[in-house]
Every structure is written in C-alpha cells, then in structure tokens.
Amino acid sequence: xxxxxxxxxxxxxxxxxxxxxxxxxxxxxxxxxxxxxxxxxxxxxxxxxxxxxxxxxxxxxxxxxxxxxxxxxxxxxxxxxxxxxxxxxxxxxxxxxxxxxxxxxxxxxxxxxxxxxxxxxxxxxxxxxxxxxxxxxxxxxxxxxxxxxxxxxxxxxxxxxxxxxxxxxxxxxxxxxxxxxxxxxxxxxxxxxxxxxxxxxxxxxxxxxxxxxxxxxxxxxxxxxxxxxxxxxxxxxxxxxxxxxxxxxxxxxxxxxxxxxxxxxxxxxxxxxxxxxxxxxxxxxxxxxxxxxxxxxxxxxxxxxxxxxxxxxxxxxxxxxxxxxxxxxxxxxxxxxxxxxxxxxxxxxxxxxxxxxxxxxxxxxxxxxxxxxxxxxxxxxxxxxxxxxxxxxxxxxxxxxxxxxxxxxxxxxxxxxxxxxxxxxxxxxxxxxxxxxxxx
Numbered sequence: 552x553x554x555x556x557x558x559x560x561x562x563x564x565x566x567x568x569x570x571x572x573x574x575x576x577x578x579x580x581x582x583x584x585x586x587x588x589x590x591x592x593x594x595x596x597x598x599x600x601x602x603x604x605x606x607x608x609x610x611x612x613x614x615x616x617x618x619x620x621x622x623x624x625x626x627x628x629x630x631x632x633x634x635x636x637x638x639x640x641x642x643x644x645x646x647x648x649x650x651x652x653x654x655x656x657x658x659x660x661x662x663x664x665x666x667x668x669x670x671x672x673x674x675x676x677x678x679x680x681x682x683x684x685x686x687x688x689x690x691x692x693x694x695x696x697x698x699x700x701x702x703x704x705x706x707x708x709x710x711x712x713x714x715x716x717x718x719x720x721x722x723x724x725x726x727x728x729x730x731x732x733x734x735x736x737x738x739x740x741x742x743x744x745x746x747x748x749x750x751x752x753x754x755x756x757x758x759x760x761x762x763x764x765x766x767x768x769x770x771x772x773x774x775x776x777x778x779x780x781x782x783x784x785x786x787x788x789x790x791x792x793x794x795x796x797x798x799x800x801x802x803x804x805x806x807x808x809x810x811x812x813x814x815x816x817x818x819x820x821x822x823x824x825x826x827x828x829x830x831x832x833x834x835x836x837x838x839x840x841x842x843x844x845x846x847x848x849x850x851x852x853x854x855x856x857x858x859x860x861x862x863x864x865x866x867x868x869x870x871x872x873x874x875x876x877x878x879x880x881x882x883x884x885x886x887x888x889x890x891x892x893x894x895x896x897x898x899x900x901x902x903x904x905x906x907x908x909x910x911x912x913x914x915x916x917x918x919x920x921x922x923x924x925x926x927x928x929x930x931x932x933x934x935x936x937x938x939x940x941x942x943x944x945x946x947x948x949x950x951x952x953x954x955x956x957x958x959x960x961x962x963x964x965x966x967x968x969x970x971x972x973x974x975x976x977x978x979x980x981x982x983x984x985x986x987x988x989x990x991x
Contacts, residue, residue, distance in 0.1 A: 567942035775842030
C-alpha cells in the first residue's frame with residue numbers, strides 16, 4: 552500500500568486519471584425516459600437477486616450537480632459515464648446530457664461518454680435487438696445525434712461497453728437483460744454489436760471526433776492444469792471471451808472457425824468493425840481459471856455455468872477474494888497488458904483502463920484501498936515493460952444498481968444510502984484523491 556516510504560511510482564506526463572459509471576446503474580428517473588431491456592428484465596420476478604429495480608437507483612438524473620462536485624473534490628481528470636439510448640430518444644433526454652457535460656466542463660473534468668452500456672431501448676428489442684443487423688444501423692443513427700449535440704465539448708468517446716458480457720450473460724446464459732438463453736446461437740449478437748461499434752466510429756469521425764475507442768473486457772485465462780483437456784478448454788474460453796472481441800476490432804479478422812458462424816457479408820462487415828481507433832479500452836477485474844467440463848452446472852461469480860459448455864470455470868486458490876467472490880490478482884493486469892502487446896503488436900492502439908474496481912462493504916474500505924493500490928502498481932509495471940497506457944478509470948464513482956445483483960454489491964468510492972440517497976465518501980475516495988494529487 553502507498554506510504555511515504557513506498558509511494559506509487561509516477562506515471563507519464565499526460566496520463567489521464569478518472570472514474571466510471573453507467574446510466575442505467577445510477578440515473579434513476581425511469582419515468583422520464585423510454586423503457587429499456589433492463590426495465591423489462593427487472594420487472595420479471597426472480598431476475599434480480601434482491602428483487603430491486605433501477606427506477607430510482609442513485610437518482611443521478613436529479614442530483615448530477617452534487618455528483619459532479621464529488622468528482623471535482625476527487626480531483627479526477629475525466630469522468631466516464633454512459634449515455635442512455637432510451638433517454639435521448641427525446642429532446643428532454645438530450646438536454647440532460649447537455650447540462651451534465653456543461654457542469655463537468657465548468658468543474659474542469661473532461662466528459663468521456665460511452666454510447667452503449669447494455670440499456671437497449673425496448674422499441675428495438677421488440678424488433679429483435681442485437682440479434683438483428685438493423686440494430687447496428689439504428690445505433691449509428693443515435694450516435695450521430697449525440698455527437699451532434701455534445702461534440703463541441705467532448706473529446707474522448709467510447710462506442711460500446713463489454714460486448715462480450717452483453718453477449719454471454721444477456722443472450723447466451725440469460726442472466727442479464729434481455730434474458731435470452733441461446734447458448735452459441737447468441738453469436739449474431741456479438742457480430743452486430745461489433746458492427747454497431749464500427750458504424751459508430753464512422754459516425755463519430757463524420758462528426759469530427761478524433762479520440763475514439765471501445766471498452767472491451769479482458770483477463771488472462773489460466774488452464775486449471777497442464778492436462779491437454781484443461782489446456783484446450785482454457786484456449787476455447789480465451790477464444791470466446793478475449794479474442795472473439797479483440798481481433799475483429801484490431802486485426803479485421805475473426806479467430807479461425809468463428810467467421811463462418813456469423814451472419815451477413817462478414818468480410819465486408821469486418822472492414823467496418825476494424826475502423827482505426829485512437830485508443831483501446833480495457834476493463835479488467837481478474838484472471839479466469841478454466842478447465843475441462845465437469846459434467847454438472849457450476850455456480851461461479853453470481854452466474855450458473857451450464858454443464859453443456861465445453862469448459863468449466865474453477866476457483867483460483869490461495870488468493871484473496873472480494874465481497875462478490877471475485878479473486879484479487881493485481882499481477883493479472885500486468886500479464887494481460889503485456890500479453891495484448893505481444894499478441895497484437897503495432898495493431899494495438901494506446902491502451903486506457905476503462906474499468907477496474909471491486910465490491911466491498913463499509914466506509915473504512917481498506918480492502919478496496921489495497922485492491923486499487925495493487926492494481927495501480929501492476930499497471931505501472933506494464934508501462935515499465937513498454938505497454939503504451941494512457942489512462943486509468945476506477946469502477947465506480949459511487950455504489951449503484953449492480954445489474955442482476957441489485958443493490959447487494961458496492962463498488963463505489965462513495966457510499967450511497969439507497970433509502971435517503973445520501974452520498975458519503977469512503978476512505979478509498981480520500982486515498983484516490985491523495986494519489987491523484989501526488990501524481991501531479
């Protein structure tokens with residue numbers, strides 16, 4: 552942990568420090584926007600563990616000025632938030648993001664919008680959602696509208712957040728909205744999100760944007776043993792969760808055998824998907840230990856991993872875990888980033904860590920401080936190893952609606968009382984503020 556005797560090393564000049572949130576998880580004001588797939592999903596009994604919804608969440612929609620004050624007090628360079636597609640289908644919704652961006656700029660905090668963070672409007676889900684190609688085109692139209700409104704004050708843009716998770720949890724396993732259990736028939740949702748990303752890059756370029764990226768989730772995949780069956784299972788998991796979403800964007804190709812499973816004119820689509828990026832966003836939480844199937848469903852990290860999948864996720868032994876049960880492995884971040892550079896070489900743009908964080912209870916959250924301290928040091932080791940890393944965003948500014956977990960998980964630097972909506976900075980907020988002060 553950072554002390555006067557062991558300070559965190561300095562990062563390069565111009566390195567961008569920030570925090571992240573997403574619209575559905577914090578905004579609330581659900582009655583002041585169109586419905587999203589998450590409104591439909593959370594209305595179904597049993598979908599969310601505590602039975603809650605995000606109808607109010609943190610009420611950021613009405614309390615954004617208070618939250619921007621927290622950002623200013625923290626001293627971050629930038630704030631990564633997401634724009635709610637259902638909200639901006641009205642002029643009133645666009646006006647909200649106008650006000651938010653103005654407030655951020657006035658506070659000296661750079662706005663970094665993410666344009667899709669899982670909250671697809673129900674109107675498009677009713678027409679097939681991401682399983683249909685047309686959704687990618689509608690996404691690009693929406694991006695153009697947002698860029699036209701905010702582009703005079705926004706420099707850095709993120710197209711889509713974690714298409715891997717939205718495909719796996721939302722369309723293959725049914726654990727997230729829209730609740731589809733299609734297994735490998737979910738692959739069109741992956742392709743159409745990637746196509747939507749490429750079309751969004753084109754739309755942003757047409758609007759004059761010069762700093763564009765995607766936020767893909769990645770982590771090292773570790774075989775459960777040296778046995779061939781475990782190694783092959785780990786390779787397949789890595790293919791699905793890492794390479795399937797990186798290689799179309801970075802190389803303009805799908806990993807061998809996957810392109811044939813995608814719909815449409817895949818070769819033409821890949822030219823769009825691989826539009827050049829200015830940075831590559833990486834969301835990192837932990838490595839995954841993977842072995843051969845074990846013949847039964849496995850509960851892991853709040854998910855049920857079906858027995859019929861050609862791999863099983865195993866526990867990483869002898870490491871601490873968060874309150875969510877996720878393993879804490881800071882060195883995995885160094886391994887991941889150096890591995891991406893080795894795999895993709897000069898096709899890898901400068902990297903920004905667009906999410907990194909952990910779930911712990913309590914205001915005196917020393918476990919979160921230790922987690923962040925370890926990961927920032929691991930990130931610096933990747934920089935020392937030659938990886939071009941340009942920024943780091945903590946997930947998350949405040950406790951929020953944690954998808955299918957409801958309000959049971961707390962990732963925030965700021966505590967939110969979900970009865971009164973009172974915000975209280977935690978010990979980790981002060982730690983991060985002090986880190987940023989020392990980096991300047």
